[in-house]
Amino acid sequence: MGKWLSVLIFFVLLLSGCETEELNKPSPSKLDSEKSAANQTVNGKGLNSQSIVPLKVKEADFQFIIDWETDETLLFVERKNSRSIVSAYDLLSGVKKEVYVSDEPIVSAQLSPSREYLLIHSASTAYKALLTVIRLPGQQIVFQEEIESKEVHYEWNGYDETKILVSAFYEDWSFRSYLIDIEKRSLQEMNLSQPFAVWLKQSRFLYLDWGNDEPRITAPLTIYENGNEKHVKNEEKFYYIDGWKNFLLAIAPSDKDPSKAIFLFYDHELQPLYSFEIPHLTDFSGWVIPTYDLAGKNFFIIEPKKSGEADLYNDGFRLVKRNIKSGKEEVILKSVESAPLLCSPKGKSCLTGNLYEHIIFINEKKMASVIEFE
Structure with a gap:
């Protein structure tokens, strides 16, 4: 699931069929053990001003934070060696794990309301959008299609997350609305006046x-x-x-x-x-x-x-x-x-700042840096 009515918002979504494929997943490693140990050291207290390990990233590589995957884990995008990389970062352990790699620049991305799916908008030109949906458990592509558009706006269906409403805008700011059904791999044009x-x-x-x-x-x-x-x-x-x-x-x-x-x-x-x-x-x-x-x-x-x-x-x-x-x-x-505001699923912490570079601990009523640029 943040749309000014006076300003066209650009964002993502996608269309019909593309065969499901499995992404490369990192094998279990020492990092996984370190993550488990770090989570145990906070004794179940969760994220707070004493336990946080800020994300350290090169400023030239950093693109943007997508959202909270869990109450302790962030999804963010980097651009390295002409590739865009979506990674999950655990704020308790400092462990980073690749989730998805795109050869095209990632323009934006958004989690579904339950955080089961991640929708990624990547683009090689200003008038085309490659829309990719992955299921995070298993890191599996479930939908991918390229559409013509200058900007894209979409709304996940919170009642059935396999359905997404898409508005595709063109250079003259005309638009078309579509209903995407991930399971059926179908695209249906909707006659919406707005x-x-x-x-x-x-x-x-x-x-x-x-x-x-x-x-x-x-x-x-x-x-x-x-x-x-x-x-x-x-x-x-x-x-x-x-x-x-x-x-x-x-x-x-x-x-x-x-x-x-x-x-x-x-x-x-x-x-x-x-x-x-x-x-x-x-x-x-x-x-x-x-x-x-x-x-x-x-x-x-x-x-x-x-x-x-x-x-x-x-x-x-x-x-x-x-x-x-x-x-x-x-x-x-x-x-x-x-500044923009992005809160964790249970509302225990919120990110703020133009880059979501600050974290607010709600119960403590404290603010700290969540990103340290190298």
């Missing part, structure tokens, strides 16, 4: 209907199912949505105070679960979406302390954890930079 849809159920999609006639700053929610579109919650207007299995997030300007945004969480039947309001910042295109991530039922967000114009704002940000089920709110850091 590109940035999220899964509402196994076969239902939700998006904001921005129309095509004139610019808007808010839009109604629209459900797409079996070729039909239906507006819902017509009395409310939103400017951003996101979705996970069992949760939908919609953001709208507050009716009570236009200088604030209201974050509304719904279940898959669009029944309200939880909401809160925070100050929001504006830019030339509308409202700025704060960086956030969801781990279980805990929603982490780096939010501004006051409202204002983004270009002129200097009143600071804070990291806050909110529980969608209980409504409990906790300030993790009173002062933090506004």
Whole structure:
């Protein structure tokens, strides 16, 4: 499973058949024994500010961190000898293991919600995308195809991770939407009027209907199912949505105070679960979406302390954890930079920074470096 509606996002996905093949896997070695021993030395306490072994990497080789594979392991990309390498790095032991190698530059990659699959977007030209999905247990390619596109945006189906919604954008910013079925190795074109849809159920999609006639700053929610579109919650207007299995997030300007945004969480039947309001910042295109991530039922967000114009704002940000089920709110850091946020599966640690170079230990409320460039 982090999509500004005002800006086209590029990312990954893939198409039809390519025969499943087994990747080369490293044989058991001394490193595996060292990893096991290192995990035992922390006595099951897991990752914390005393146990972390930062990733040491050459700055010229480092590309980007993909995500947390587990609560202690990161997936990241390096470029070495004209090859792109995806590796898993254990922050407790300092052990690195190759996961996937591409002869083409890797543009982006994303884990499926359960972290069983990894989708990799690599490209040799600006107008083609090689989309590869591997199953991490066994490091097995399960899908691979090249498609024409300038940029790619995709959404994993949290209810059935063998299905992915893909939006392929072209040079004139026209787009086509496709439904990928990994098991059937099929590609079906979808007649969606908007590109940035999220899964509402196994076969239902939700998006904001921005129309095509004139610019808007808010839009109604629209459900797409079996070729039909239906507006819902017509009395409310939103400017951003996101979705996970069992949760939908919609953001709208507050009716009570236009200088604030209201974050509304719904279940898959669009029944309200939880909401809160925070100050929001504006830019030339509308409202700025704060960086956030969801781990279980805990929603982490780096939010501004006051409202204002983004270009002129200097009143600071804070990291806050909110529980969608209980409504409990906790300030993790009173002062933090506004930067991307990526939290571990159980929400015990979060990465932040433009390169995800910092780690925040949630229970300790401490920050440290997670990357040491050589």
